[in-house]
Amino acid sequence: MKSKAKPEKLPPPFEQKQPRKPMRMCVACRVRKEKKDLIRIAKNDQGIWSIDSTKTMQRRGAYVCPLEACKMKAKKNKQYSTIDL
Numbered sequence: 327m328k329s330k331a332k333p334e335k336l337p338p339p340f341e342q343k344q345p346r347k348p349m350r351m352c353v354a355c356r357v358r359k360e361k362k363d364l365i366r367i368a369k370n371d372q373g374i375w376s377i378d379s380t381k382t383m384q385r386r387g388a389y390v391c392p393l394e395a396c397k398m399k400a401k402k403n404k405q406y407s408t409i410d411l
């Protein structure tokens with residue numbers, strides 16, 4: 327029996343560094359997705375929701391999937407009825 331047993335190198339305990347991706351929820355299907363997979367919409371002064379393509383509008387924003395089904399669903403939502411997609 328060897329007295330000088332080398333201490334086994336243990337793997338780091340659950341330190342899998344996963345970059346945190348910004349997640350946002352689609353207002354239509356309520357599914358959380360990556361921000362980049364969603365369309366950002368923002369409300370303007372006229373209360374019209376439109377696509378915030380610049381993503382810099384400092385307004386009340388929301389996110390919706392780039393799917394027709396979700397766009398339609400969002401339009402049916404009272405809160406986003408003025409959506410222009």
Ligand SMILES: [Zn+2]
Pocket residue numbers: 352353354355356357390391396
């Ligand atoms: Zn959706």
